[in-house]
Amino acid sequence: MAGILRFSSSNSSLLLKQLPINTRIPSFSNFLHPPKLCFSHFRCITMATSSSSTKNPSSTATFQVPELAADEMERMAEQTFQRYSSNTIKRKGTGTAIVWFRYDLRVLDNEALYKAWVSSESVLPVYCLDPRHFQSTHFFGFPKTGALRAQFLVECLADLRKNLTKRGLNLVIRHGKPEEILPALAKQFSAHTIYAQKETCSEELRVEKLVSRALEKISLTTTMMASSSAPKNPTLRLVWGSTMYHKDDLPFDARSVPDVYTEFRKSVEAKSRIRQCVKLPMSLAPLPPVAVEDWGSIPTVDGLGLQPQQQVSKGMRFVGGESAAIGRVHEYFWQKDLLCVYKETRNGMLGSDYSTKFSPWLASGCISPRFIHDEVKRYEMERLANASTYWVLFELLWRDYFRFISIRHGNSIFQLGGPRRVEKRWSQDQKLFESWRDGCTGYPLIDANMKELSATGFMSNRGRQIVCSFLVRDMGIDWRMGAEWFETCLLDYDPCSNYGNWTYGAGVGNDPREDRYFSIPKQAQTYDAEGEYVSYWLPQLQNLPKESRNFPGKLYINQVVPLKFGGKSNYKSHAQATTYNGRQQQQNSRGDRATRGNKRWN
Numbered sequence: 001m002a003g004i005l006r007f008s009s010s011n012s013s014l015l016l017k018q019l020p021i022n023t024r025i026p027s028f029s030n031f032l033h034p035p036k037l038c039f040s041h042f043r044c045i046t047m048a049t050s051s052s053s054t055k056n057p058s059s060t061a062t063f064q065v066p067e068l069a070a071d072e073m074e075r076m077a078e079q080t081f082q083r084y085s086s087n088t089i090k091r092k093g094t095g096t097a098i099v100w101f102r103y104d105l106r107v108l109d110n111e112a113l114y115k116a117w118v119s120s121e122s123v124l125p126v127y128c129l130d131p132r133h134f135q136s137t138h139f140f141g142f143p144k145t146g147a148l149r150a151q152f153l154v155e156c157l158a159d160l161r162k163n164l165t166k167r168g169l170n171l172v173i174r175h176g177k178p179e180e181i182l183p184a185l186a187k188q189f190s191a192h193t194i195y196a197q198k199e200t201c202s203e204e205l206r207v208e209k210l211v212s213r214a215l216e217k218i219s220l221t222t223t224m225m226a227s228s229s230a231p232k233n234p235t236l237r238l239v240w241g242s243t244m245y246h247k248d249d250l251p252f253d254a255r256s257v258p259d260v261y262t263e264f265r266k267s268v269e270a271k272s273r274i275r276q277c278v279k280l281p282m283s284l285a286p287l288p289p290v291a292v293e294d295w296g297s298i299p300t301v302d303g304l305g306l307q308p309q310q311q312v313s314k315g316m317r318f319v320g321g322e323s324a325a326i327g328r329v330h331e332y333f334w335q336k337d338l339l340c341v342y343k344e345t346r347n348g349m350l351g352s353d354y355s356t357k358f359s360p361w362l363a364s365g366c367i368s369p370r371f372i373h374d375e376v377k378r379y380e381m382e383r384l385a386n387a388s389t390y391w392v393l394f395e396l397l398w399r400d401y402f403r404f405i406s407i408r409h410g411n412s413i414f415q416l417g418g419p420r421r422v423e424k425r426w427s428q429d430q431k432l433f434e435s436w437r438d439g440c441t442g443y444p445l446i447d448a449n450m451k452e453l454s455a456t457g458f459m460s461n462r463g464r465q466i467v468c469s470f471l472v473r474d475m476g477i478d479w480r481m482g483a484e485w486f487e488t489c490l491l492d493y494d495p496c497s498n499y500g501n502w503t504y505g506a507g508v509g510n511d512p513r514e515d516r517y518f519s520i521p522k523q524a525q526t527y528d529a530e531g532e533y534v535s536y537w538l539p540q541l542q543n544l545p546k547e548s549r550n551f552p553g554k555l556y557i558n559q560v561v562p563l564k565f566g567g568k569s570n571y572k573s574h575a576q577a578t579t580y581n582g583r584q585q586q587q588n589s590r591g592d593r594a595t596r597g598n599k600r601w602n
């Protein structure tokens with residue numbers, strides 16, 4: 001069943017189910033912008049299908065990411081666990097250690113799990129459903145976690161429990177605050193240490209502090225502890241694990257990371273190396289000698305106090321969990337062989353294959369960036385190395401960069417003036433904001449992207465940059481409203497990447513170029529010249545001529561604000577100048593090049 005698009009439209013799935021496993025199925029984005037094939041593509045048969053449903057995907061199509069069937073994901077995960085297992089590694093500790101899972105919902109390359117296992121005779125894995133994660137965002141009171149991300153989390157937990165159980169463990173799931181749950185469990189199971197992945201933003205740091213303080217109040221008898229010389233209370237040990245480059249391997253202290261990305265990247269690439277993934281034996285048993293009476297059930301979305309949103313009925317539907325994450329790497333790199341064209345396709349917006357789509361799993365820690373790095377290197381050895389294979393690592397370095405920036409700049413990444421403490425007047429016009437949030441601005445490119453976000457919890461990087469620029473530059477709205485709405489909706493929400501990118505886009509981050517204006521006409525012409533993306537999300541545009549779909553005039557709803565730069569008359573000359581292709585995409589990858597010279601597009 002490899003490579004089957006799970007479109008809801010029945011005729012396409014019928015057709016696709018009959019294809020042999022090694023048939024290359026052109027994806028959505030490949031139809032729109034066929035990538036140049038690299039030589040490894042010749043091993044695959046490029047299918048010239050006459051299916052109209054795959055050529056012009058119906059506007060009600062949903063497609064699962066990864067496309068693999070559940071048993072195939074499980075098989076891939078199992079094979080990968082085998083590859084990363086080691087029987088030579090020995091336990092050196094005594095007693096019980098707890099692993100507190102946070103944003104590292106995986107078994108493979110999990111340093112906290114590794115340290116807990118090595119330093120104990122038994123491990124108790126725990127996840128706390130912290131009620132604070134389901135309250136409101138800080139300034140504007142949006143739901144802190146939207147229903148789609150909650151559903152993704154539920155799936156991550158089910159998969160984590162399954163993978164731990166296969167390795168002789170299980171997962172305790174509790175509703176409540178970690179600072180209350182963990183000390184109680186430490187006492188009940190006489191755990192000497194709680195291992196967890198270190199976080200960097202103040203909300204998470206506060207919880208770390210509260211857990212540590214609460215543990216100080218627990219005293220275990222000396223015989224319960226690992227050794228008589230050990231402290232009399234269990235301790236919290238925080239382990240670095242979220243980035244591709246380990247914090248301790250940076251050529252500078254994380255508190256003085258260079259402000260400019262390129263400087264950061266060059267320095268790290270020249271002076272640091274990426275560590276290997278940690279390996280553990282296939283069996284991590286035993287569980288603690290004291291029996292766990294109630295492991296806790298996998299939550300449901302309504303059990304988390306959220307309105308269970310309708311299932312994703314259009315666009316991408318991401319499957320949560322480590323098995324799906326490993327499956328997606330397999331699918332994107334090895335099965336579809338898309339890694340070698342990534343750099344040319346990465347600025348697409350429609351379909352699942354223009355970019356890796358790893359971010360939701362990276363944000364919840366279902367996969368480690370080190371594992372992705374390992375797989376890139378394996379691909380380079382076994383297939384080919386080119387600018388695209390490097391570029392995935394280049395993008396992952398942006399993720400690292402924003403993580404380290406959060407250490408350097410602390411809470412200023414969440415504040416209006418950003419790390420540069422820029423003073424500027426912003427509007428908080430509710431109506432304008434709502435038109436942006438709901439995809440009713442009168443600009444199809446903005447509206448389509450915002451509708452995709454609400455419907456699926458995902459938006460392309462290109463889309464994120466465009467809607468961010470529109471909100472802050474054309475509407476003049478307080479960028480934190482946009483950032484908090486993203487915090488609600490994104491499956492891949494990560495405080496560092498989200499607020500880091502928003503401060504960049506709003507011109508309050510450390511960007512050496514302050515004026516990042518994304519001209520909608522130019523972006524539409526370059527990245528959606530035939531209006532296929534906008535008409536997918538706004539079906540009322542489907543019957544318009546392709547060139548009018550992004551500029552429907554009176555045939556679409558009124559524009560809520562004029563554009564700041566580059567009105568219609570200007571648009572024509574630019575529209576002729578550029579269409580989407582690899583070279584153009586590079587030039588436009590971070591802000592309109594046209595805005596760089598003269599600070600505005602006009």
Ligand SMILES: Cc1cc2nc3c(=O)[nH]c(=O)nc-3n(C[C@H](O)[C@H](O)[C@H](O)COP(=O)(O)OP(=O)(O)OC[C@H]3O[C@@H](n4cnc5c(N)ncnc54)[C@H](O)[C@@H]3O)c2cc1C
Binds near residue numbers: 346355396465492494
């Ligand atoms: C306003 C705004 C908000 C954003 N919020 C988030 C967020 O909350 N969480 C998040 O993971 N990404 C965020 N991004 C970055 C980026 O849009 C997504 O990581 C990317 O679209 C995810 O799709 P992908 O996995 O297919 O990316 P790919 O293009 O395949 O890139 C591979 C990986 O590189 C990393 N990456 C790529 N671009 C960036 C970037 N600009 N910043 C940080 N990491 C990057 C991601 O981990 C991504 O999975 C934001 C970007 C903008 C402009």
Ligand SMILES: Nc1ncnc2c1ncn2[C@@H]1O[C@H](COP(=O)(O)OP(=O)(O)OP(=O)(O)O)[C@@H](O)[C@H]1O
Binds near residue numbers: 137204411412
């Ligand atoms: N993980 C996170 N996700 C979203 N927002 C976060 C996260 N961690 C911290 N923040 C934000 O950081 C800010 C911290 O606000 P808080 O009032 O605690 O400190 P502050 O006012 O910045 O004071 P100080 O800088 O003196 O600590 C809030 O805006 C909060 O929403």
